[in-house]
Amino acid sequence: MQNYKDVLAEILIDADSLQKRIAELGIQISADYTGEELLLICILRGGVPFMVDLSRNITLPHMMDFMAVSSYGVGKRESSGSARVTLDLQTDIRGKNVLLVEDIVDSGHTISSVLQMLETRQPKTLKVCALLDKPERREAHVPIHYLGFSIPNKFVFGYGLDLDEYFRNLPFVGVVDLDKYKPST
Numbered sequence: 001m002q003n004y005k006d007v008l009a010e011i012l013i014d015a016d017s018l019q020k021r022i023a024e025l026g027i028q029i030s031a032d033y034t035g036e037e038l039l040l041i042c043i044l045r046g047g048v049p050f051m052v053d054l055s056r057n058i059t060l061p062h063m064m065d066f067m068a069v070s071s072y073g074v075g076k077r078e079s080s081g082s083a084r085v086t087l088d089l090q091t092d093i094r095g096k097n098v099l100l101v102e103d104i105v106d107s108g109h110t111i112s113s114v115l116q117m118l119e120t121r122q123p124k125t126l127k128v129c130a131l132l133d134k135p136e137r138r139e140a141h142v143p144i145h146y147l148g149f150s151i152p153n154k155f156v157f158g159y160g161l162d163l164d165e166y167f168r169n170l171p172f173v174g175v176v177d178l179d180k181y182k183p184s185t
């Protein structure tokens with residue numbers, strides 16, 4: 001894999017802006033669920049850095065769980081139709097306040113099918129917290145109750161988002177320069 005600096009067109013959201021917004025989301029979520037308990041569900045793998053930082057900014061007692069889904073899609077960077085659960089939760093969510101934590105809502109298909117599936121397990125409440133939203137790309141309607149940033153229709157990486165599985169560790173969100181990126185296969 002190339003160095004990220006060679007494929008970075010621009011930094012879209014720098015590390016300070018991310019952390020500042022995530023702190024605000026933590027305060028808002030803590031206020032909204034006052035007196036309640038909360039279960040954060042991270043959608044692997046992109047949601048990991050976001051959920052970790054968000055969790056540190058939530059002052060209520062809460063639990064965490066993880067799930068993974070793979071979307072049936074045409075291209076590698078697209079998702080379509082429905083999502084298949086490849087790693088299910090360990091927690092029984094019935095009667096719980098569930099907050100799904102996702103890196104980005106793009107077409108909306110992933111979150112939309114996860115929501116439908118989790119709804120059948122009868123949680124007390126089921127809401128969505130997404131770091132990023134690309135509204136121009138939406139095909140399936142999804143409610144986003146807590147949003148970090150709305151972004152333009154560009155392929156981004158860093159802070160959980162990958163470029164062919166690399167660069168999830170970067171502390172900022174950057175735009176890929178597709179002219180400079182050379183996929184390795």
Ligand code: IMP
Nearest residue numbers: 079105106107108109110155156161162
């Ligand atoms: P959706 O089902 O189209 O909403 O797909 C959402 C998933 O696609 C996200 O969880 C990401 O894994 C991936 N994705 C969408 N846009 C980007 C992007 O710009 N960079 C990296 N991954 C993305």
Ligand code: MG
Nearest residue numbers: 044045046103
């Ligand atoms: Mg993802």
